[in-house]
Amino acid sequence: xxxxxxxxxxxxxxxxxxxxxxxxxxxxxxxxxxxxxxxxxxxxxxxxxxxxxxxxxxxxxxxxxxxxxxxxxxxxxxxxxxxxxxxxxxxxxxxxxxxxxxxxxxxxxxxxxxxxxxxxxxxxxxxxxxxxxxxxxxxxxxxxxxxxxxxxxxxxxxxxxxxxxxxxxxxxxxxxxxxxxxxxxxxxxxxxxxxxxxxxxxxxxxxxxxxxxxxxxxxxxxxxxxxxxxxxxxxxxxxxxxxxxxxxxxxxxxxxxxxxxxxxxxxxxxxxxxxxxxxxxxxxxxxxxxxxxxxxxxxxxxxxxxxxxxxxxxxxxxxxxxxxxxxxxxxxxxxxxxxxxxxxxxxxxxxxxxxxxxxxxxxxxxxxxxxxxxxxxxxxxxxxxxxxxxxxxxxxxxxxxxxxxxxxxxxxxxxxxxxxxxxxxxxxxxxxxxxxxxxxxxxxxxxxxxxxxxxxxxxxxxxxx
Amino acid sequence: xxxxxxxxxxxxxxxxxxxxxxxxxxxxxxxxxxxxxxxxxxxxxxxxxxxxxxxxxxxxxxxxxxxxxxxxxxxxxxxxxxxxxxxxxxxxxxxxxxxxxxxxxxxxxxxxxxxxxxxxxxxxxxxxxxxxxxxxxxxxxxxxxxxxxxxxxxxxxxxxxxxxxxxxxxxxxxxxxxxxxxxxxxxxxxxxxxxxxxxxxxxxxxxxxxxxxxxxxxxxxxxxxxxxxxxxxxxxxxxxxxxxxxxxxxxxxxxxxxxxxxxxxxxxxxxxxxxxxxxxxxxxxxxxxxxxxxxxxxxxxxxxxxxxxxxxxxxxxxxxxxxxxxxxx
Numbered sequence: 001x002x003x004x005x006x007x008x009x010x011x012x013x014x015x016x017x018x019x020x021x022x023x024x025x026x027x028x029x030x031x032x033x034x035x036x037x038x039x040x041x042x043x044x045x046x047x048x049x050x051x052x053x054x055x056x057x058x059x060x061x062x063x064x065x066x067x068x069x070x071x072x073x074x075x076x077x078x079x080x081x082x083x084x085x086x087x088x089x090x091x092x093x094x095x096x097x098x099x100x101x102x103x104x105x106x107x108x109x110x111x112x113x114x115x116x117x118x119x120x121x122x123x124x125x126x127x128x129x130x131x132x133x134x135x136x137x138x139x140x141x142x143x144x145x146x147x148x149x150x151x152x153x154x155x156x157x158x159x160x161x162x163x164x165x166x167x168x169x170x171x172x173x174x175x176x177x178x179x180x181x182x183x184x185x186x187x188x189x190x191x192x193x194x195x196x197x198x199x200x201x202x203x204x205x206x207x208x209x210x211x212x213x214x215x216x217x218x219x220x221x222x223x224x225x226x227x228x229x230x231x232x233x234x235x236x237x238x239x240x241x242x243x244x245x246x247x248x249x250x251x252x253x254x255x256x257x258x259x260x261x262x263x264x265x266x267x268x269x270x271x272x273x274x275x276x277x278x279x280x281x282x283x284x285x286x287x288x289x290x291x292x293x294x295x296x297x298x299x300x301x302x303x304x305x306x307x308x309x310x311x312x313x314x315x316x317x318x319x320x321x322x323x324x325x326x327x328x329x330x331x332x333x334x335x336x337x338x339x340x341x342x343x344x345x346x347x348x349x350x351x352x353x354x355x356x357x358x359x360x361x362x363x364x365x366x367x368x369x370x371x372x373x374x375x376x377x378x379x380x381x382x383x384x385x386x387x388x389x390x391x392x393x394x395x396x397x398x399x400x401x402x403x404x405x406x407x408x409x410x411x412x413x414x415x416x417x418x419x420x421x422x423x424x425x426x427x428x429x430x431x432x433x434x435x436x437x438x439x440x441x442x443x444x445x446x447x448x449x450x451x452x453x454x455x456x457x458x459x460x461x462x463x464x465x
Numbered sequence: 466x467x468x469x470x471x472x473x474x475x476x477x478x479x480x481x482x483x484x485x486x487x488x489x490x491x492x493x494x495x496x497x498x499x500x501x502x503x504x505x506x507x508x509x510x511x512x513x514x515x516x517x518x519x520x521x522x523x524x525x526x527x528x529x530x531x532x533x534x535x536x537x538x539x540x541x542x543x544x545x546x547x548x549x550x551x552x553x554x555x556x557x558x559x560x561x562x563x564x565x566x567x568x569x570x571x572x573x574x575x576x577x578x579x580x581x582x583x584x585x586x587x588x589x590x591x592x593x594x595x596x597x598x599x600x601x602x603x604x605x606x607x608x609x610x611x612x613x614x615x616x617x618x619x620x621x622x623x624x625x626x627x628x629x630x631x632x633x634x635x636x637x638x639x640x641x642x643x644x645x646x647x648x649x650x651x652x653x654x655x656x657x658x659x660x661x662x663x664x665x666x667x668x669x670x671x672x673x674x675x676x677x678x679x680x681x682x683x684x685x686x687x688x689x690x691x692x693x694x695x696x697x698x699x700x701x702x703x704x705x706x707x708x709x710x711x712x713x714x715x716x717x718x719x720x721x722x723x724x725x726x727x728x729x730x731x732x733x734x735x736x737x738x739x740x741x742x743x744x745x746x747x748x749x750x751x752x753x754x755x756x757x758x759x760x761x762x763x764x765x766x767x768x769x770x771x772x773x774x775x776x777x778x779x780x781x782x783x784x785x786x787x788x789x790x791x792x793x794x
Contacts, residue, residue: 218723268782269736275727279775286768394606401600440615446608450590453600 017077022138024070071102074134091137093455094172098134101176104436133176163404163416165455170423177430184433191312193429194422195304198314199224199376200392201421204399205325206369208417211397211405212329213362214342215263215270218393219255222281223370225388227252228378229285232294241301248378249371255281256367257360264359282388289386294378303379314376318418321372325414338362339411399424402452424449490733490745492784496777497752504759511759518641522633522709524754525643526551526702526718528747530725531732532654533695535746538729539658540670540688541738542598546587547699547725549609551718554580554703556613559622559713569629577700583609584696588689598692606722613715622713633708643705650698655743663687671738728753731778733785752777 078095178185203220210217227248235244255277262273306313329335340348341358349355378384403420405412427448431441505512530547537544558576561567567575587605590596635642658664666687669677678684699718707713732749734741753774760770 262779262783266783267786268779271736272730272782273779275723275730276775276779278723279727279771279778283769283772283775287766287772394603398603398607401603437615437618439618440611442607443611443615446604446606446611449607450601450604453596453604454594457594457596 017073018138021070021073021077022135068103068106071099071106071131071134073099074138075099075103077138095134095137097172098137098176101180101434102131102134104434105180133179163413163419166403166416166419166423166452169452170419170426173423173426173430177433181433184430189429189433191315193425194318195312195314196380197421197425198318199304199373199380200395200399200425201318201418202321202376203370203373203392203396204403204417204421205321205414206366206373207396207400208403208405208412208414209325209329209338209362210270210366211400212342212412213338213359214345215359215362216397217259217274217363217366218271218397219259219274219277219281220370220396221388221390221392222278222285223252223255223367224374224377224392225385226281226285227371227374228384229289229294229386231375231378232297232384235297235301236294241298241303244301245303245375245379248374249368252367252369252371252374253364254367256364256370259367260360260363263363264356278393285386285388291386293386294384295382297379297382297384301379302382304376305379314380317372317376321369322414322418329414334358334361343411395421395424398449402449420452488733490742490748492788493732493745493748493752493781496781497748497755500752500759501755504755504763507759507763511762516758516762518644520754520758521644521647522641523758524750525641525647526706526709527721527724527728527754528647528750529650529698529702529705530695530721531728531746531750532650532743533691533698534725534729535732535734535741535743536654536658536667536691537598537695538726538734538736539667539738539741540691541674542591542688542692543602543726543736544584544587544598544692544695545602545722546583546605546609547695548718548721549606549613550580550583550696550699551703551706551721552613552715553583553609554700555707555713555717556617556715558704558707560616562625563622569626573704577697577704580700580703581693581697584699585689585693587696588692591692592685592689610715610719617713617715619715623711625708625711630708630711633705633710643709646701646705651743651747655747658743663690667691668739671740724753727774727778731781 075096076099078092078097078099080092174185183189203224207217207220230251231244231248234247235241239247259270259273259277262268263270304312304314308316329338337348337353337358340351340353341355345355348358377389399421400412400417401420402424403412403416403418405417424445427445428441431444432438436444501512510516530551534544534547554576557579558572561575562569562572583605587598587601590601591598632642632646637645658667666677666682666684669680669682670684670687674684703718706717728749729741729746730736730749731752732741732745732747734746756774756777757770760773765773
């Protein structure tokens with residue numbers, strides 16, 4: 001009607017496709033139960049929970065195939081919207097994700113159905129909810145335009161950083177997967193994910209500091225493995241548990257100092273030093289441990305299994321250290337100096353910062369964090385493996401990078417890396433809960449890492465403009 | 466004519482020799498000779514033609530991938546996904562042949578093609594979207610390995626016909642077949658890097674990318690080419706790998722990226738870009754393989770050899786830094 005009204009997105013093909021998709025999906029949500037069981041009425045949930053005897057129903061006559069197609073439509077429309085100006089980018093992104101979920105669901109379902117292992121109702125119940133979300137998003141993307149009003153600008157400034165994006169991603173994931181499979185939200189599952197990966201988050205804290213200064217450490221995995229065995233053997237040899245917890249920190253700091261010395265004073269690039277150290281430490285571990293797992297640790301050794309105030313210890317350590325590191329990097333002189341060094345080494349030198357001392361500090365600190373991580377790792381189970389945790393360095397580096405640390409140095413925060421660790425592992429667990437074949441886990445994970453990195457890149461480019 | 470030395474007169478033989486000796490390749494070559502001699506005194510099984518040829522067989526895959534890796538590191542980039550591309554190629558090869566019923570020749574081509582495409586995708590994102598190479602290839606390291614796992618569903622393919630093993634297990638004129646391939650590749654791509662416009666462009670990009678752009682070099686096209694090339698060579702290495710070990714598994718080539726990078730860096734290519742050469746890289750590859758083999762033969766457990774290799778890597782860079790700074794100062 002009025003051309004001055006800007007709250008609606010300009011009409012384009014996306015507009016009509018969006019309406020059509022919303023109609024199909026929401027229509028299917030309310031109508032399908034009728035088609036399948038006419039006497040039941042529109043309550044999908046009731047159909048889902050009560051009916052298990054519809055096996056004989058031939059679902060392919062009900063038009064169910066339309067839904068994955070609609071899901072695909074939502075996926076493509078969302079992706080289109082992200083690229084072409086029009087609707088709100090966030091909504092469009094969510095659309096793509098829900099569309100993808102719908103498609104994944106149906107592919108899984110059709111596969112099981114063809115194999116005679118599933119009935120329509122038993123498997124599709126939770127997908128109905130996702131469909132509803134997808135439909136609502138389709139309508140929202142018509143209503144909410146992309147644009148910068150003052151309020152939106154302020155919101156963008158507040159939430160437009162990588163940390164917030166990851167937080168929203170995390171919440172959204174928990175929300176959608178929780179609807180799809182409520183068992184995902186059980187306290188036990190959430191706490192398992194947090195506990196089992198807290199040590200990765202702690203190692204990622206050290207890595208974040210190293211990368212912020214423009215360096216990298218790819219020997220993390222080997223060092224965690226070696227320190228874990230050292231700690232375990234010490235306690236088995238009769239050392240009191242607190243000392244056995246302390247030892248890896250000291251040895252870790254020692255290795256950190258060695259790496260720092262080679263990088264800072266002998267000027268070998270950190271990637272080369274740690275590539276060499278990766279082999280050296282791994283070799284030492286294999287020769288020394290002879291493949292023998294450490295067992296029979298005393299009961300008071302298992303730090304990670306303790307639950308002060310009912311909260312598992314790894315979670316406490318992870319949260320506490322993250323807060324400390326965030327504050328320290330933000331407010332302490334040395335913390336600021338790390339950013340300065342990574343941002344512009346020459347300028348840092350000219351303003352009187354000692355590059356050598358800073359590099360020593362950062363690698364020693366990194367060694368200490370790796371020590372803490374290794375204690376958390378070694379006290380997790382009743383047996384300590386004599387091999388480094390596989391591909392740990394990749395998990396740690398990925399967490400830091402996804403958390404917003406620029407690999408070129410100078411930016412990034414510890415809170416980002418911790419949340420990214422959680423996000424990556426929540427994704428892993430979520431995929432199991434929505435029945436993605438375990439063989440495809442890594443591929444989906446790789447795609448998501450790529451998506452996060454791209455989102456970060458697009459965001460930075462927009463902010464620069 | 467194309468001499469770039471600062472002295473106008475032609476250097477004498479002695480000067481040339483001295484120059485060669487204190488280059489990274491020269492230092493490394495001396496280290497290699499010393500270690501070969503040392504290892505030869507420890508065991509008489511090491512310095513035999515049979516053993517050396519056998520080692521040539523084992524190092525071909527790393528050697529082939531190290532060539533494009535040298536190119537990439539010279540431009541200041543890196544490719545961490547090579548091991549995963551190798552695995553992906555192997556799986557596509559085995560899967561299209563066994564599950565989809567392709568003729569084996571077609572399966573090989575499909576496999577190599579998919580590896581090349583994987584490299585192309587790396588290059589495309591790095592060039593067009595501007596993702597830093599380290600991050601892009603870190604993501605595809607997971608992605609390509611994941612695709613390999615997903616496609617294969619942990620099944621292995623075996624039972625290839627006899628002719629398929631010619632490349633990986635056969636001999637031609639008394640030398641392992643794949644070693645011929647490596648030698649030819651080294652000669653061709655060594656010359657390309659040292660003597661052609663493409664090679665000079667790579668050094669220019671590594672020294673100053675913006676400068677190279679402003680001098681009218683098509684930087685994007687060069688970068689896209691070398692990452693695609695890296696995918697292609699990893700794919701060829703994947704084919705050779707399958708042919709050598711007679712089976713296909715999705716975890717093939719895990720961790721290979723580190724072996725390759727270690728060899729390239731050991732060979733004098735600066736991780737910051739701008740310097741490096743194919744002869745240096747090959748000496749690096751050979752040195753690592755001979756050390757592994759020689760130490761194992763002289764009774765060191767194979768796990769302990771990685772300690773030595775890690776130390777040699779750091780030590781060689783250290784010595785080189787020392788010599789270069791002496792020469793520079």
